Amino acid sequence: MEKLDITKSYRQVIKKTAEVIKSGKMVLFPSDTVYILAVDPTNKRAVEKLIGFKNRWVGKAISVAVSDKKMAKKFVKMTENSETIYNNLLPGPFTVVSEGLHKTAIGIEAEDGSLGVRIPDNKYIFDLVEELGGPVTATSANLSGRSPHYSVESFWKPLSEKKKAMIDLVVDAGKLPINKPSTVIDARESEIKILRRGDLITGSAKQTLISKSEKETGKIAEFLWKKVLRKTLDVNKPMVFGLSGDLGTGKTVFSRRMAKILGIKDKVTSPTFVIYNEYQIPLNPPLTRGKSDLQITKFLHMDLYRLANQYEFEEIKFFEQFDSMTSSRLVACVEWPENMGKENFEKLKKLANYVSINFEYVDENTREIGYSITLET
């Protein structure tokens, strides 16, 4: 068995991994959630090997990772629901179950002909699939019924010699952040069904997610942040998240997570009284990695709750911060954005990459969080 460190000589590792998979072999590979077992899902021998390894009965589906909706369409039949999910939620920690087109080897699709497809929000897998020009299996690297693994060691140690011999290549990315395996959504029928709960759960309406705890609201913040970064941003504009919703629905929790994502280590307390708090951002926050031209240096946590009218908003001179040379380096979370007045709100949408987030109370521990992204260029 060969072992490669993906954090070193990245391109070569991706290239080598693609070659190994193409030749029908099995690779342990890092994903956005857990370590996965990657084989070519169209290769009969490779799929048999994978099923043998996992002690899995044929008939239970094995999900595959693709790079985009176009590639997915080669393997599954789209429905109105699945189109919506692909357009709004992917890439992200979701597996979408659709009716398969039988283009994969036996054992990939489930007994009922369904197939789970992922577009992982992960550079490694994305680049691997691009390199391959086709899908890979994205099943979590564990034996059936066991828990998934976040490091190569925890996966490797308990394996029998026989099982170890079945892995042809190990691609090591170190310890992965603990994210749950993806949320599995069945999009075949008109009513969406959640088959397995991951970190993010979709809500009843389009572009909504369900949070059952402060932690999950934080995960949603992270998901939306990554999503915005992937969009074609106008890099000359600041990025503003407008957070609307009743008291106690999670607006400050969201802002606090955003600060953490940006690398701010200070305590983030309520800005209601002072209206906004400014935070300087340490250089190179990890999540802006993909966009090297987007160096964010300042985070503004603003709460317009106390403002009674648009004049009061104008007094705090928020837009003046946009005029400076550094406006593109600004990220702001604005709670109660409706209190700035309609004119100012329209102006904000023009001046910034604006993401509107709406927090709704469902029950004591549940919030439905809707979002829409306005990127006017």
Next chain:
Amino acid sequence: MKILAIETSCDDTAAAVLENNMVLSNVISSQIDLHSQWGGVVPDIAKRAHQERIMPVIAEALRKGLNLKSKGKKIEEIIGEGMKNIDVIAVTLGPGLAIALSVGVNKSKELAIKYKKKLVAVNHIEGHLLSNWVKNSKEKPFRKIEFPALTLTASGGHTKIILMQDIGKYEVVGETLDDAAGEALDKASKLLGLGYPGGPVIERLAKAGDVNFMELPRPMEHAKNLDYSFSGLKTSFYYRIKDWPKSEVNKNLENLAASFQNAVFESLLIKFRKAVEIYRPKTLLASGGVMANLELRKRLRKLAKDNKLKIFMPFRKDLNTDNAMMIGVAGYYKALRGEFVKNIEELDRDPRAMI
């Protein structure tokens, strides 16, 4: 030492003139009619128009504090005349609203340079701590404050327990992780359909209400540390009354106010009591806008009595809320320690200044 103190950390533009730690004058924009005094137009809708208000407020503080004759004189003349008699300028550097702080900081720099005065930069929270050292022009009240002293300071913008080893030696031992105590009261007031600021309204209603009417949580009660959290309390209050018809809320305003206020105050006291047990201070102090509440003062006095300690709180009501007097006194002690701003030109506001 004559001090001109300037405070613009959030809503109010404030200035004061002091002789050492004695207040000679105290001016807050929201409490005086600048229009009639100095003319000029500051629209009523503008709450935080510090830029428009700073000059008249400073002029008024100098005029009153130094007994200057203002008749027929322009603002600039009054300020010029007053500044001749000032030795030190003290200004709030932070924490606070950046844009508001800038106005005060820039004006203090301008005056310090123009009139060649020494400048001290004061932390707003230190101002609240030292509000218990503020005296009137007859050097009253006399207080013997022994260290270490433990301070509870709570307002709309902050909630902290601070251990003082001496003037200038502070350690934050507990603080809110989310909302401030005063903010919680303000928000509860708004939820009940009442005005802003909410503290005084809630206090008035609570007097006639039943604190046991509604059971509310005491967030962080069982956490081992001395930190506070008021966000969850606000949320649970909100969802308890959310679906009530307005008539039902109105019928129970007093009881609701009493229950909520009681939850906030008990939370404040649980941690403060714990802090007293841990740090065994010689004196207790309390300050900040929330201390304007007489019920809280009563409970704090009882806490002090139970522990056989003396407790001091600001001697006049406008010393609790944001004001320039406390900034002047904090500035006075800094000046005594020789802590002047070295490079005045480069002084910049610090919106999230730590104490």
